[in-house]
Amino acid sequence: MRVLVTGAAGQLGADLCRLLEVRMADPDSAVHAYAGLGRVELDIADPARVRAVIRDQARPAKVQGGLVVINAAAWTDVDAAEADESAAYAINAAGPAHLAAACAEVDAILVQVSTDYVFAGTANKPYETDDETGPAGAYGRTKLAGEEAVRALLPTSSYVVRTAWVYGQTGRNFVKTISRLARERGAVSVVDDQAGSPTWSADLAAGLLDLAAAQPPPGVYHCTNAGETTWFDFARVIMAEVGLDPQVVSPTTTAAFPRPAARPAYSVLSARSWLDVGLPPLRSWREALRAAFDAAGADLRG
């Protein structure tokens, strides 16, 4: 199969491209070619450009075993989305719709990456894929609209894969920010009343390629590293990885740390649907963090 990655300069997009490079060198891999396009090469909010690029990628001379498009492009600034929901909508909802329409024309498969923010975050047990959605803010609303557009336009050849708390070598993320702040300030407060599953973008990338190769029934899946924690506990574990005293991190509450966008109090996504179709489970978030520091510690230290 040929894989097209959109948003290739982002955290997930960059790790997908790194991994695709490795998989292409493996004669047993299902992947024989890939293209990773950043925003400059492919703006997913531009329907004419999306159609032209996907038509080109799907040309018979280029494709053996079909084209799979993995959409890693998104507006991910949840606070800024509150101030400009229509701009976020153009990327998170209209963009996936353009991709789905173009995929339908050439019989390509679309993997749409989505988020825990489609849920209200008020549960007390892991969210199943068919649990009721109810985003609390603009970012979640736009991502949910993207999910719905993809499923409506490409019902038999699309996957919506929700993930959460993503960090990686490329781009900005909690691991880098907390490492830098702790070093610069010597003390940092982190909320201890929001729970979720930290997810290394390289593990997520591997999961998405496993899904693309296995092609289970179309629908919604959840993919995060296993286990759960709070941002406070996560920060303390990060301190240990970067060689700082975990005690420099103190707990605080969401109420004491107001932000423009509401944060889900509970973001844990159940892996049940993923495991039920035989896809390999992702390792625990602690093991993944250790592996991430082994692989990319210099970048993750911020």
Ligand SMILES: NC(=O)c1ccc[n+]([C@@H]2O[C@H](COP(=O)([O-])OP(=O)(O)OC[C@H]3O[C@@H](n4cnc5c(N)ncnc54)[C@H](OP(=O)(O)O)[C@@H]3O)[C@@H](O)[C@H]2O)c1
């Ligand atoms: N980060 C998280 O914690 C998290 C949690 C749950 C789900 N997710 C989902 O996981 C996916 C990957 O997120 P990520 O963490 O890799 O995000 P990211 O690092 O912010 O990467 C997103 C990429 O999309 C690009 N982009 C924005 N608008 C675009 C457009 N119109 N056309 C093409 N590219 C565009 C961005 O480019 P610019 O930088 O130039 O804008 C950026 O390179 C997204 O679907 C996100 O919603 C992320």
